[in-house]
Amino acid sequence: MCDARSVLRHLNRAVHAGIPLVKPWMNEPHDQVEPPPPAETTAPMPSHWFRSAALLDVRGLQVSSAAHVNARRLVHGISLSITCGEVIGLVGDASSGALEVAQSIAGVLPAPASIRSGSILYNGVELVGLPPRSSSRLHDTKIAYLPRSPRDSLDSNMTVGTQLAALLRSRGGLSKPAAYERSLDLLGQAGVENPEHTFTAYARDVSAILARRVHIAHALAGSPKLLVADDPTDTLNASDSFDILELLGQLQRKHKLTMIIVTRSVQVAAQICHRVAVVRTGAIVEYASVADLCGSPKHPYTRAMLHASENESLGSPAL
Secondary structure, eight states, X not given: OOOHHHHHXXXXXXXXXXXOSSOGGGOOGGGSOOOOOOOOOSSOOOOHHHHHTSSEEEEEEEEESSSSTXXXXXXXXXXXXXXXXXXXXXXXXXXXXXXXXXXXXXXXXXXXXXXXEEEEEETTEEOTTOOHXXXXXXXXXXXXXXXXXXXXXXXXXXXXXXXXXXXXXXXXOOOHHHHHHHHHHHHHHTXXXXXXXXHHSBXXXXXXXXXXXXXXXXXXXXXXXEEXXXXXXXXXXXXXXXXXXXXXXXXXXXXXXXXXXXXXXXXHHHHHOSEEEEEETTEEEEEEEHHHHHHSOOSHHHHHHHHXXXXXXXXXXXX
C-alpha cells in the first residue's frame, strides 16, 4: 500500500504534467456546473440557423442622425424578419424612421446618419460592418434599391441607354452589342412601350412615370433577390401609381422577388404588400397582414393613417 506522502507526490506530479485527475465519464450530471444564462437584452437574438432561414432578418437595429454619441436616434431597436417571396410594407410619415430602416438594408443610408447597433442578416450574411468592397458587390447584384425621385438619380445630360448599358457592362462584363440588347430587354420588362426610342432619349426629357420605369430596369440589371423601393408612387397620379404597383407585382411574381415597400399610404401598401409594419418615431407600433391591418387596426396611429388614406382616395380614382 502507498502511504499518504507517496500519494501526495503522485498527485503533485500529475497536476504539473497537466494530467486530468478525473476521467470525463466519471463526472455525474449532478456534479457538472452549468454556465450562467446570458444576460437579457432589449432585442434577444434567435439562433443564427433560425435567422438565416429567412432571406432577411433585422434585429435590434438602431440608427442615429450622426455618428457621435449624442446624435438623435432615428430608429430605436427595430426587428423584422422576411421570408423569400414576401412583400413587406414599411408605412410611416417622413419622420417615422421607416425610410432609414430601408436605406440601412439597401446599403444607401446617407451620411452623416449611421447604424448605431443591431444586426441585418441577408441570406446568412451579416451586412452591418461588412467591408465596403464586399458590401458593394452584394448590393450591386443581390439587393436593388429604387429611390423616391428617379430623375434625381439619373444623369440628365446622358441618354437613358448610355447609363443603363454602362451599368450592365461594368457589372456583368457584357460587350457593347450584348449590353444594348440586354438594355432593350430590361426596358421592355419594366413596361416601356418603345424601348429603342427610350434608349436614345435624354434622361431630362422623359416623363415621371417613364423615369420610374427606367429605374426599375436599372434595378433588374443585377438579377436581385431583394428589391427595396422608397415610395414608388410618389409624384405620380392615381392612374400611373396603379400601373407602377401592378408592374412591381408582376415582376415580383415572375422573378420570385422579395420586396420592401416604403410608403406613407396604407392604401398603397394594401395593393401590393402581404404584411405591413406601421412605423412611428423610430419603432414598429403594429405589424400585421394587410387583411388584419385594414380590417382590425390595433394602434391609434394605424387607425389615423387608414382614415387619412380613405380621405385621400375620395377625390381621386381608387388605386
